[in-house]
Amino acid sequence: METNTLSRESILAAIRQNLPPQRVSRPRIPAFPGPGRPLRLTFKEHLRLTFEEHLTKAGAAAHPVGSPAAAAAKLVALHPSAQVVCSAVPEIAGTRRAEDVHDPHALADVDVGVMRAQFGVAESGAVWVTQEDLIVTALGFLSQQLVVLLDPNEIVSDMHEAYRRVRLQETAYGCFMAGPSATADIEATLVHGAQGARSLDVFFLPRA
Amino acid sequence: MATETAAIHRMTEPGSMRRIGLFIPCYVDMLFPEVGIATLELLERLGFEVGYPLGQTCCGQPMSNSGDERNAAQAEHLFVENFKDFDCIVGPAGSCVKQVRQHFDTIEQTDAVQHVRQHTYELVEFLHDIAKVHDFPWAEFHHSVGLHNSCSSIRGLGLAKPSEIMETPFNKTADLLEKVKGLVLVPLDRPDDCCGFGGTFCVTDPAVSARMGIEKVRDHLRHGAEYIASPDMSCLMHQQGIARRAGLDIKFVHVAQILNGGPFPERGDAIQ
Amino acid sequence: MSTNKPVDVVTRAEAFIRQDDIHEPMHDRFLWATMQRRDAEAAALPEWEKLRDLASQIKEHTLTHLDEYLTQFEANATKRGAKVHWARDVAEHNDIVYGILHERGVTELIKSKSMLQEECVMTPYLETRGITVTESDLGERIQQLDGQPPSHIVFPAIHKTRQEVARLFARTIGTDPNNDDPHVLTEAMRNNARPRFLAAGAGMTGANFAVAETGTFVVCTNEGNADIGASVPPLHIANIGIEKLLPRVEDLGVFLRLLARSGEGAPLTQYSSHFTGPRKGGELHIVLVDNGRSRRLGMPDFWHSLKCIRCGACMNTCPVYRRGGGLAYGATYAGPIGVILDPTFDEHKYSELPFHSTLCGSCSAVCPVKIDISEQILKWRRVMASKGYLPLAKRLSFAIAGHVFGHPGEYHALQKTAAPALHHAPHFLLYNQTLNPWGRERDIPQLAKQTFREWYLAHRRNNGNQHTES
Numbered sequence: 002m003e004t005n006t007l008s009r010e011s012i013l014a015a016i017r018q019n020l021p022p023q024r025v026s027r028p029r030i031p032a033f034p035g036p037g038r039p040l041r042l043t044f045k046e047h048l049r050l051t052f053e054e055h056l057t058k059a060g061a062a063a064h065p066v067g068s069p070a071a072a073a074a075k076l077v078a079l080h081p082s083a084q085v086v087c088s089a090v091p092e093i094a095g096t097r098r099a100e101d102v103h104d105p106h107a108l109a110d111v112d113v114g115v116m117r118a119q120f121g122v123a124e125s126g127a128v129w130v131t132q133e134d135l136i137v138t139a140l141g142f143l144s145q146q147l148v149v150l151l152d153p154n155e156i157v158s159d160m161h162e163a164y165r166r167v168r169l170q171e172t173a174y175g176c177f178m179a180g181p182s183a184t185a186d187i188e189a190t191l192v193h194g195a196q197g198a199r200s201l202d203v204f205f206l207p208r209a
Numbered sequence: 210m211a212t213e214t215a216a217i218h219r220m221t222e223p224g225s226m227r228r229i230g231l232f233i234p235c236y237v238d239m240l241f242p243e244v245g246i247a248t249l250e251l252l253e254r255l256g257f258e259v260g261y262p263l264g265q266t267c268c269g270q271p272m273s274n275s276g277d278e279r280n281a282a283q284a285e286h287l288f289v290e291n292f293k294d295f296d297c298i299v300g301p302a303g304s305c306v307k308q309v310r311q312h313f314d315t316i317e318q319t320d321a322v323q324h325v326r327q328h329t330y331e332l333v334e335f336l337h338d339i340a341k342v343h344d345f346p347w348a349e350f351h352h353s354v355g356l357h358n359s360c361s362s363i364r365g366l367g368l369a370k371p372s373e374i375m376e377t378p379f380n381k382t383a384d385l386l387e388k389v390k391g392l393v394l395v396p397l398d399r400p401d402d403c404c405g406f407g408g409t410f411c412v413t414d415p416a417v418s419a420r421m422g423i424e425k426v427r428d429h430l431r432h433g434a435e436y437i438a439s440p441d442m443s444c445l446m447h448q449q450g451i452a453r454r455a456g457l458d459i460k461f462v463h464v465a466q467i468l469n470g471g472p473f474p475e476r477g478d479a480i481q
Numbered sequence: 482m483s484t485n486k487p488v489d490v491v492t493r494a495e496a497f498i499r500q501d502d503i504h505e506p507m508h509d510r511f512l513w514a515t516m517q518r519r520d521a522e523a524a525a526l527p528e529w530e531k532l533r534d535l536a537s538q539i540k541e542h543t544l545t546h547l548d549e550y551l552t553q554f555e556a557n558a559t560k561r562g563a564k565v566h567w568a569r570d571v572a573e574h575n576d577i578v579y580g581i582l583h584e585r586g587v588t589e590l591i592k593s594k595s596m597l598q599e600e601c602v603m604t605p606y607l608e609t610r611g612i613t614v615t616e617s618d619l620g621e622r623i624q625q626l627d628g629q630p631p632s633h634i635v636f637p638a639i640h641k642t643r644q645e646v647a648r649l650f651a652r653t654i655g656t657d658p659n660n661d662d663p664h665v666l667t668e669a670m671r672n673n674a675r676p677r678f679l680a681a682g683a684g685m686t687g688a689n690f691a692v693a694e695t696g697t698f699v700v701c702t703n704e705g706n707a708d709i710g711a712s713v714p715p716l717h718i719a720n721i722g723i724e725k726l727l728p729r730v731e732d733l734g735v736f737l738r739l740l741a742r743s744g745e746g747a748p749l750t751q752y753s754s755h756f757t758g759p760r761k762g763g764e765l766h767i768v769l770v771d772n773g774r775s776r777r778l779g780m781p782d783f784w785h786s787l788k789c790i791r792c793g794a795c796m797n798t799c800p801v802y803r804r805g806g807g808l809a810y811g812a813t814y815a816g817p818i819g820v821i822l823d824p825t826f827d828e829h830k831y832s833e834l835p836f837h838s839t840l841c842g843s844c845s846a847v848c849p850v851k852i853d854i855s856e857q858i859l860k861w862r863r864v865m866a867s868k869g870y871l872p873l874a875k876r877l878s879f880a881i882a883g884h885v886f887g888h889p890g891e892y893h894a895l896q897k898t899a900a901p902a903l904h905h906a907p908h909f910l911l912y913n914q915t916l917n918p919w920g921r922e923r924d925i926p927q928l929a930k931q932t933f934r935e936w937y938l939a940h941r942r943n944n945g946n947q948h949t950e951s
Contacts (some may be wrong), residue, residue, distance in 0.1 A: 005566055005567055005577075008567040008568060008569045008573055009567040011569055012551075012567055012569055012723070012769075012771045012775060013548050013551065013552070015771070015775035015776070016547050016548045016551070016723070016775045016778060017548050018775075018779070019775055019776065019778040019779030020545055020546075020547070020548070020778065021544070021545050021778065021779075021781070021784055023541075023545060024545050024546070025538060025541040025542045025545050026542060027538075027539065027542045027728060028534075028535050028538040028539060028542070030535060030731055030732075030734065030735060031531075033527075033528045033531075034527075036525075055748060058747075059747070059749075059751065060751075103762075105712055105713045106679055106713065109675075109679055124738075124748055125748035125749040126748075127748075127749050127753070132760060132761060137712075137761075138708070138711075138712040138760050138761075139709070139712040139713050141705075141708065141712070142705050142708045142709045142712055142713075143709065143712075143713065159734070159738070160733070160734040160737045160738050160749075161731070161734035161735075161738075163734070164730050164731050164733050164734045165731070167730070167755070169692070169695045169697045169730055169755055169757050170557075170561070170695045170696075170757060172757065173561070173562075173756065173757055173758045173759060173760045173761065174711075174712070174754070174755065174756060174757075174760050175754075175755040175757075176708065176752055176753065176754045176755065177737075177749060177752070177753040178751065178752055179747075179748070179749045179750070179751050179752075179753075180751050181751065182703070182704050182705040182751060182752075183703045183704065183751050184619045184620070184667060184703055184704050185636070185703075186618075186619040186620035186623065186636055186637065186638055186639070186667075187619070187623075187638070187641075187643055187646050187663035187666055187667065188507070188511070188641075188642065188643045188663060189511040189514065189515075189636070189639065190643075190663040190664075192663055192664050192667040194667070194668070194671065195619055195667055195670075195671060195703070195704040195705075195706070196617060196619075196671060196674060196675075196678075196704040196705050196706040196709055197704060197705025197706070197708065197709060197752070198705070233933050233934075237933060238932045238933045238934055239928060239929065239932055240926045240927070240928060240929055241926075241929065242929045242931060242932055242933035242935075242936055243929075245933035245936075245937075246933065246936060249937075249941075261937055261941070263934065263937075263938075274840060274859065274862070275836070275862055275866065276835070276859065276861075276862025276863040276864070276865055276866035276867075277866045278863055278866070279866075312859075315863075360839065360840070360841035360842055360843075364841065364842035364843070364845075364846060364855075365842065371842075371843070371846050372520065373520070373798065373843060373846035373847045374530065374846055375523050375524055375526070375529040375530055376530060399513070401843075402800055402843075403800045403839050403841035403843065405800065405839060406839065407838070407839025407840060407841070408839075408840075409836075410836070410838070410839045411919065411923075412919050413491065413836055414491050414494065414801070414805075414836070414837060415495075415919075415921050415922050416491075416494065416495035416498050416499065416805075416922075417491075417494050417495070417498065417801055417804045417805045417837075418839075418922065419921075419922035419923070420498055420505065420804045421800050421801075421804060421839075422922075422923075424509075446926055447923065449924075449926065450919070450922075450923025450924045450925065450926060451922060451923050453923070453924035454922065454923050454924045
């Protein structure tokens with residue numbers, strides 16, 4: 002503890018001594034207009050289509066579902082051999098409730114993890130998912146496959162807008178997930194399911 | 210480099226271009242005099258009064274680029290001595306001009322040094338921005354040409370938009386070459402990837418340099434170029450050496466030679 | 482600083498090229514393709530160059546006020562329940578990390594990619610003290626199993642063929658040596674790593690960014706390995722270089738838009754994870770590390786290198802790196818950023834790195850935070866030259882050249898004598914591998930029968946044109 006105070010003071014002192022003489026000011030970050038919207042689309046339609054385009058490029062897929070029942074059916078259709086479906090959302094019951102999980106290790110056998118994202122980001126196809134959405138954060142990473150519910154009206158244009166929406170001080174963990182786990186470390190060949198989820202499917206379903 | 214180009218325009222009104230000092234880099238002098246001849250003839254055709262200081266030697270780049278400022282300084286001082294009385298200085302070599310404008314910064318910045326640094330131009334930028342030449346009626350070049358954009362000329366002097374930068378594209382050398390009758394510019398896979406000359410790099414890092422060079426030449430060949438042209442003879446010298454060693458049939462020419470309509474010693478034109 | 486022989490980057494690069502005609506062309510092709518994707522992503526954003534300007538300025542502002550932002554970060558992270566430690570150097574960092582693990586009886590650590598952990602040579606330190614360390618990033622694990630450092634900061638094993646990886650995995654994790662399908666190999670690694678995640682007593686990450694306003698740090702991965710390591714074991718340790726600070730949450734918008742586009746050619750990595758205090762039921766320790774960064778801040782020519790966000794774009798674009806490979810640099814950091822960082826760790830050992838460049842300037846043009854990398858490379862050459870680190874042959878020849886180029890009479894005399902000598906020199910001398918490195922790879926240009934100067938004197942001297950004599 003004492004060594005650390007010493008190190009802390011020493012580092013801060015060294016920094017103060019070495020600060021460059023130019024005191025550069027913080028720039029103002031302007032708003033950027035974003036890509037033009039085709040005239041026949043509404044703004045929301047445009048955001049959703051752009052979101053889907055980038056989501057697909059990142060290796061994920063988006064599906065419109067009309068109701069919680071349809072969502073549950075869609076999940077079964079996508080993952081017919083799933084045994085353990087752990088859900089953090091009311092719309093899909095699953096075989097195990099995330100609220101009942103207290104040790105992340107207990108999620109090691111999860112075939113499909115289900116969660117709701119707070120919003121999506123059109124320019125990257127990413128969804129914002131927090132500890133509160135996941136209930137147990139490991140749900141997003143030990144599950145073999147992921148299903149993410151998203152209100153299609155909750156899509157922002159770019160990361161600047163996204164960072165105006167997140168509340169980092171209110172959650173210990175928040176993640177922009179753009180797609181399934183991926184790597185291109187072996188001869189630059191793209192592989193999905195490197196460590197985390199093998200697939201990511203977004204279900205467009207407003208909150209109940 | 211945008212501010213530098215603006216400075217050039219501000220400081221050099223065409224009317225003030227009375228006497229041009231001709232800067233002939235050392236390797237052009239010894240190995241490619243036709244490039245110097247073409248440059249001189251071209252400037253004279255355009256109505257400029259051109260002087261050639263006989264005492265010039267070298268801009269100091271080999272030493273300066275190796276970090277040896279102390280030994281570069283002697284060459285740099287001599288350069289300033291030779292050229293200080295000219296209104297502007299023009300040289301057919303992007304890397305050398307870059308050296309003068311940007312790296313004569315470790316010697317004392319006297320009025321003469323500053324004058325020389327601010328008024329030294331590479332030939333293409335001089336023709337394009339200062340003399341604003343729109344036509345080369347005396348020139349013809351009925352060949353496919355691959356344009357080698359040297360790193361010094363595009364990232365150093367702003368002769369073209371570098372491919373990494375996301376701005377409106379432009380290429381001053383291409384603008385000039387496109388005015389030459391019969392000349393066809395071919396596209397390239399890697400238009401501004403470095404050729405591997407890098408001054409002394411080509412002899413201190415020969416394996417990497419050779420790989421870079423041969424791939425540049427192959428890019429031109431793949432696109433049907435009969436000639437590789439550049440405002441920088443040093444890059445061409447390196448690629449020519451590699452091409453010849455590999456037995457590749459492609460010719461090399463400086464843009465000054467094309468724009469002037471010669472001389473072309475490779476075609477057997479006499480320069481005696 | 483040390484008595485190490487300088488890393489002979491030239492010979493090492495040549496060895497990479499000459500090993501066969503598979504490795505170097507593959508390496509160059511993959512990285513060039515990454516650059517093409519980067520160009521496409523960058524071109525799609527009309528505000529690309531504006532973002533670079535903003536990022537550069539935000540970093541410059543932060544670095545010129547670094548002490549304020551560090552203390553603000555510490556206060557906010559602590560408020561959220563993180564424990565913040567400070568490490569002056571490699572020894573302190575390793576000691577702190579070991580202390581945290583040892584206190585809790587942790588014997589298995591799983592970690593995600595961190596160049597800072599490489600700098601600190603942390604893994605051997607922990608392993609000699611009884612703690613098993615597993616790399617979770619596929620590329621890093623490949624290199625760990627092969628006993629090699631990473632060759633690229635984003636693609637650590639990009640220099641290896643799939644056959645090499647297959648043979649390596651067969652040797653170390655028991656896969657079929659003849660199956661080199663990357664999907665199969667990746668799946669094998671997934672199944673090999675998963676039990677280690679579940680058994681680990683702690684997960685360790687680095688950080689791409691640390692936000693002073695909220696005490697948040699951000700980790701960007703494609704595999705999600707940092708997230709597993711942070712969400713499964715009860716203890717999460719993050720080490721963060723002090724230069725990673727950003728003032729506010731809104732600054733992340735600029736940097737997240739630039740990072741993956743620059744380094745990989747995608748709008749974002751698959752996972753951009755934001756940690757603010759420990760997770761529910763977990764423990765979080767943050768180690769802020771100096772290790773020469775505060776000293777570098779005081780170097781007027783080189784402090785801009787602290788803006789680096791470790792995107793990897795400079796390596797992807799550098800033709801010298803693409804051809805010679807990352808292991809040639811023999812250092813934690815390779816490529817153009819390595820050339821300007823490594824000498825700050827050991828000036829003598831890395832004295833040859835600044836010459837492993839053509840100064841083409843592509844690195845400066847792609848750097849998302851506008852570090853003047855190419856100019857810094859030249860400035861390092863000046864440092865090396867002034868400290869006498871230029872190879873002897875170069876020093877001598879430059880002294881002669883400097884004198885000759887400064888004295889035109891001598892220069893012209895030398896031209897006159899050199900010319901006939903070159904014309905008549907025997908072929909074996911001219912093309913001798915040792916004496917004439919030019920001739921190793923290229924034909925020698927012909928000396929002109931008449932120099933320009935001679936032609937001018939013959940044709941122009943009496944034509945009324947002005948000239949000056951010396």
